[in-house]
Amino acid sequence: MNTTPIVDVATLLAEIQAQIDGGNLVTVSETIETASVEQLTEILERLPLKQRAVAYRLLPKDLAIDVFERLSPGLQSDLIRGLQDSEVAAIFADLDPDDRVWLIDELPAALAPKLLHGLSEKERALTAGVLGYPKGSAGRRMTPEYVSTRVDATVGEAMQRVQARLDEAETIYTLPVLDDNRHVVGVVSLRDLMRATEETSVADIVQPAKVVTAYQDAESAARICTGARYLAVPVVDKENRLVGMLTIDDAVKILEFEDAEDTARQGGVEPLRRPYLATPIRVLVSSRIVWLLVLAIGATLTVQVLSVFEDTLEQVTVLALFVPLLIGTGGNTGNQAATTVTRALALGDVKPRDLGRVLFRELGVGVMLGTLLGIAGGMLTGLVYEPRIGFVIGFTLIAVCAMAAAIGGIMPIIARSLRVDPAVFSNPFITTFVDASGLIVYFLIAQAILQIG
């Protein structure tokens, strides 16, 4: 009941590690008893692989499942592989059907059938129902354990159904309302049921509901759920028949996961499946090396462009001094546009059909930004070096900013049309492309103004 921990995690962690190393398992149990669920989760995250399985075994059973549910999917999967079959079966049976599916998605394929086999027939059927939908779909994240009511039932009857399923149902606060064919006609909240008299017909208080389809991708379904008025949205099949509910807490989990993925990919890394400090260094390396290589190979384009203009560079070496500044500014302008448009796409503020409007707006923004920077940069360079160099820098900044903003603005939309994650495709691609084409523009402008070639 206490919310302020008495001993901090670092101390507990050191104690538990020493006790495990010393084979002193009884005292480990005693130490564990003084820690909160949150502390235990953090301690498990920070223990090395083998000690983690030992410590997990020593958790009291009721605490064990709480802690397990809080671990990241990667750590859950590690832990499962470190435990014995009977222990795994016990954990698995205690999870909700949709949490089981999260875990199965993480585990090696061979493990899943074995785990499912250990469930009761009813639980297996529920889990298999969820597993029947494609990876990444809303159906995969819904709960099959809900309370529904028929539209021609009375409020009293609906309340009895709630009362009968208080223990099992994952959500009882939002009830899908069905017609004779299991079609969703709306929802009713438990609050509205409590507000009405027992004899009222559900038909009189049913509210229109947003629904999501089981085959829709989980992220868009989750956004609909968090944007809806109720704490869960009905999930329907292609014939609009109810198959499950997507609850707001699962929607939050999905969105956190997707946001993590987007942010990671915009930074050019693959998202980690484990907390940072629990991730081995070689996993960190492999989450980054592919992008870094791809970007480096892309950047060889800049070497080629520059080697085309090597003669110009030899004649006017001073041009080389501005290369990092110019391509850096181009890259920044492009990334700004891409970041803004990627976000607008994710929120649905911009649709693929708005391509023309976005291009027009970003060109305008780019020209304005370029002009502001170009005047300042050109004058400064003209004063420090010579006026002609100032003109080269000024005009290049205008051209590069306009081009970068336009490309940065439309790339995420094109990526979306090609069904590629806009977050992956845009920023790295923009940087490479803007770098190379910015250099071409730079040297062409320089050759024209300085009359060299």
Next chain:
Amino acid sequence: MNTTPIVDVATLLAEIQAQIDGGNLVTVSETIETASVEQLTEILERLPLKQRAVAYRLLPKDLAIDVFERLSPGLQSDLIRGLQDSEVAAIFADLDPDDRVWLIDELPAALAPKLLHGLSEKERALTAGVLGYPKGSAGRRMTPEYVSTRVDATVGEAMQRVQARLDEAETIYTLPVLDDNRHVVGVVSLRDLMRATEETSVADIVQPAKVVTAYQDAESAARICTGARYLAVPVVDKENRLVGMLTIDDAVKILEFEDAEDTARQGGVEPLRRPYLATPIRVLVSSRIVWLLVLAIGATLTVQVLSVFEDTLEQVTVLALFVPLLIGTGGNTGNQAATTVTRALALGDVKPRDLGRVLFRELGVGVMLGTLLGIAGGMLTGLVYEPRIGFVIGFTLIAVCAMAAAIGGIMPIIARSLRVDPAVFSNPFITTFVDASGLIVYFLIAQAILQIG
């Protein structure tokens, strides 16, 4: 009740614009009646300022508040300023106290007292209570309209309190449980109340609860809320006395807002307060120009570094060809590390006291990445150009990657310690710093290996 719209937004929008331009307000009303709440929200977002106020006035009253609540804070504020005082007062009275505070935070300070004045005394007191906490705090986002129960009450008594406040309370599914001094001793869910008999004491079913304090920043409170088992967490004052509840849907709103801010700042733009297409071009420019200028000024450092090595460049012009590739790779490596560590900080996986561990890990990762890239890049360059240039590129890649990963990894932690948003500070700073110091390393290595100076 229908979830699939009959007419699409673009068509409706065009119709409404034509009707408003033609002064045909009756037909506008008719067109509005065919649209869903979501469509109307999107239409309002896309209408120009003046037409927006006209269209909003024509919405049926019950729909108007629904649409208003869905608009982004910036648009709400625009709209308020386009409406008459009596209309504004009506909207304001219909909002929940915490939503009123979101809106007040957006409006010019002079408007707030006028709006508050129009409220009933009770509503004013509730809103003022929320307004009493500092901007950005959890207290500012909590709802003061909850149902609590005393720990020595029976389940029957608690249920009566719920029943009595069905209409007003923003949340009835999680009840804070209080002792004689209004201290929070835990929570009880409506489900648990329904599961127990009427005579059961609340003390027997109360569950330990995470609480947040009213002065804590809203983002960390929201993360605690979405990570908690219940649909709301109690908000307490410094003496652990209950002052409100933070509900999961408000927590989601806070996190969406914070994520938008983080993502925007990592891309070097200020977050937009309105949907992209409803944002004037000059606002887009001003959301980007400051960062772009700051970064460009930072980038002049690279011009200075390069001018120091201008003689070396004149002797071996081929060195200039690799400048974009090397600083690009350094920037990417640094951003990868910063993205990963920023995320880990936000999730609490890494604490400021882990600085040493992060530095050590990132140095390791950087050396490994640099070695892989350096061997590949060095060999390739050695074959295409000459072996000595290959060695220069190879060693530079190792040094730059190690340095960039280390700086990228620790910058977010340092930013956090200085109480600066890690998302703002890290990526742009890293790029500038890594660019300049990478160039120094590059030319020093080149001078050593090529024996020039």
